Amino acid sequence: MSEWSQKVLVPILEGQSPDATEVERLGGLALFSADVDKVKEYVFESTRLPEIRGASMILDKLNLGWPRSDYKQGDSRQPKNVREVFLQARLPTRYHKQDKNPDCIVYVGGGSLLALVPIALAEILKKEIEALYARETCVATITCVWQPVAADDVQKCLDDLMARQSLLLRRAKEEKDPLPFFEAIPPARRCQSCGIRPAAEPSETRPELRWLCRPCKKKVEQSKKHRGKNQWTQKFVSELLAGRLDCDPKAYLNGYEPTAQTFDSVQSADNLEEIAQASQDNKTIGFIYADGNGIGCLVEGSKTIGDYRRKSCILHRAMRQAVFTALGRHLHIAHDILREATGKHVDIHPFEIITIGGDDALLIVPGDRALDIALTLGRTFEAELSQHEEFTGRRATLSVGLVIADRRNPVYFLRTLAEDLLKSAKKRDRELAEKGQSPTEGTLDFLVLKSQTMLSRDLTDLRSHFPWTIISADPRREKAILTSRPFTWTEVKQLKRTAQAVDRGLSRAQLQALRKALRQGRLASTLFYLYQWARSDEWRKMLLRWLEEQWGIQASNTPPPWIKLEPKGKYERYATIWEDTYDVLDLVPRLSDEEWSELQEQIRREMQREVVHAG
Structure with missing residues (x-):
């Protein structure tokens, strides 16, 4: 461990204030944060579920991935995730969840990051992390900012520092250059996934397969690498088998034996049609967008690094537990689902977890179970937070936007509509908070999409005119x-x-x-x-x-x-x-x-x- 880590980082993590002279001699202290730009545009630029899943997996791997076991401090190999970037800069970070060694990363998740680093390395880390995202995704970008801070301020007034850090991050995002541009000349063949960029080459050597651009090809390859199984689905299965969810595992298994080997034959949905087949009407899906109300302010109002880290971990666990419990309680493995690509019948997990962040989540589920899942998700999240003193007596609620629609509707528009519904639900939550009503429960807004014409208008305009x-x-x-x-x-x-x-x-x-x-x-x-x-x-x-x-x-x-x-x-x-x-x-x-x-x-x-x- 470097001298900076021993004499600056470790005391701060233990709640102590290191000597200011030593801090300055060893390179100072900077508060470093990062946030991925326009995540939803990157994830949903294709309408195909494997590409959406692959994009989400790529971002999760970059943001949440653990270092390779043989990747050491100062390693000369190209880093594959943000933790390896810190290791390459000779900064301490954990190698796995149970690792108890000091970690300069205070929080990472949901496309965001907060860390304590030496001032001399802050700009280097910024360039390396930005280059990492450009290299691994080709199109997704990340914004990094840092500010020099005093060690005493980190211990005594972290909330003020975080307020300034958030301002710096917003300003940097506003001033950021446009996203990478791929010129599409007239003779170029368009990508058959996103339809935006020119195709680079066919996805396989066989001519009947699709032509894809480089970013979309990376998404497809990432999805295929894990046999189409989302990492969140794998974590859900693990929690279910371990009995750590407030639901009946046997009900979800739907006739299967509760063993890990059993789940090897259960596949993730290949498209929205397969999820819809698990619905009672065989044609509708539910798109759920959940987000906490004022949760960010509660976390950023932390007075110490330890408090910030604890709240962030509690939030992440609460959201994951809420999502998994809602799915396990209201769904079950769908048997004999027709897979059009092969003409065979398969057993699937009838949902898609697009992402789970610190206090937000995006899910696709069968339409007839969507309302129950959204209700259980919200109530479980709030119940989980209420068990921790860090959130006791605080208004820590969840709002949900839910769209129920035919499987043939473009998923990008469903996401946009769900986001509008989420904003509407959050507005109701703010109104209740101002009146001092419903201090312990969140809100839900939903729309059952019955015609394509409803997609051409935003929610406020739609509901302010006839027939609403x-x-x-x-x-x-x-x-x-x-x-x-x-x-x-x-x-x-x-x-x-x-x-x-x-x-x-x-x-x-x-x-x-x-x-x-x-x-x-x-x-x-x-x-x-x-x-x-x-x-x-x-x-x-x-x-x-x-x-x-x-x-x-x-x-x-x-x-x-x-x-x-x-x-x-x-x-x-x-x-x-x-x-x-x-x-x-x-x-x-x-x-x-x-x-x-x-x-x-x-x-x-x-x-x-x-x-x-x-x-």
Whole structure:
């Protein structure tokens, strides 16, 4: 170990302040950070799942990969990941997860990095890491920044240093040169994967196979190298077999014996069609984009390096545990899935984990299980954080954007739409935080994509016009909004229960008629609803009253099926949950006769209590 590591780094990691004179004599101290640029553009520039998986695996290998066992400090070989870059610069870093030796890397994950390094090596590390990403990906870039710091400041006011570090990183990203450019001259053959760059050569020697550009070829090769098995899938299987997930392994195994050898024959999905085949309708997928709310501020507000490292590790473990638990609880191995490339039937893991970062995750799952997976993901993540004192008493929640769509929709657009939904869910979370409501649960916004025309508009524009919003043309100046999304986790669970009750208690024809009436405006739909209520038998009247009580419709002093919202601008606003209920009918399991009888009895008891209370 170098003298700088012994006399500067180790004391800081142990919570002590090294002598300032010694720090200066040994080369000073710099806070070094890095972040990959435009990750999603690189990962999703191809619509094919193997290329998406390969791109994600390349970035994870560069960011999260451990050094080769024979790669020593000062090694002259080209580094393959960021840890080897630090070793080449003769800086200490761990070789594996159980390695307890000092590590100058404070945090690495999710495409980001934070480290303590000598000032003299900071610029060298910056150039080497940037060259590493350019060499290994051909197109993806990474931004690195550093600032000289005093050892005492690292121990006493790390939060102030991190605020400045974040500012430096944002400024560097804004000033960064454009992404690498590949000229595509007219005679050049276009890449058959991304369609952006000129193809360099066919992916194999056989002429019937695809012509790919160099970046896409690297993605395909990375995916094939691991037989198409995502490293996250392998980690999921490992955790499942070890019994470390809050789910029943036998249910996921779906008839398999719980051994590692068994899983060797289970493959990852080759395309979105295979994931969709695991859905009940054999055609829909769910794209989930989850991200923490204000989590970055909680971590960057750490006072010491040790505190920062602990919080980062807790977050990463919590997100991984939440994703794995949600998948294990609501999915199972899909048998006899037709693989079009070979014409054979295979057994697959019916999901794709694109990435798991510090507090974010991107997943593709079967459409009919997507809502349950998103709900379990959010609640498990928040429950995991609540067990640690570092997050006790803090608002540490998760928001999720969920798109459920036909498998033939371009995955890039699904990702963009999921990102818009995530922003909408985060906005609701901020509004709840400002009002002091729902301090311990996050939010979900979802969209069931039913037509290609919905892809041509952003979410805000889509929902602010007909048929999502009905604006009155008379002097009342009101907006009737045909959705109550985004929802909190409690409301999502309530929506599922509502959909199950409606599915058994009302006919689809009645629901379709109500949906048609809703699009005629608030007054017309209210008259239709009350007319249908008057024509119903006593049981259906009780069911409708129960639904109104569940969603606070009567408490809002507004005729059903509308809920009055807070005014915004010059308009009075009203919302309804019936469109949301209709959208999730096929996303929740249908109640058995026994379960339906139990729910009916519960509804009768609750409504009788309401009558007694009112009396």
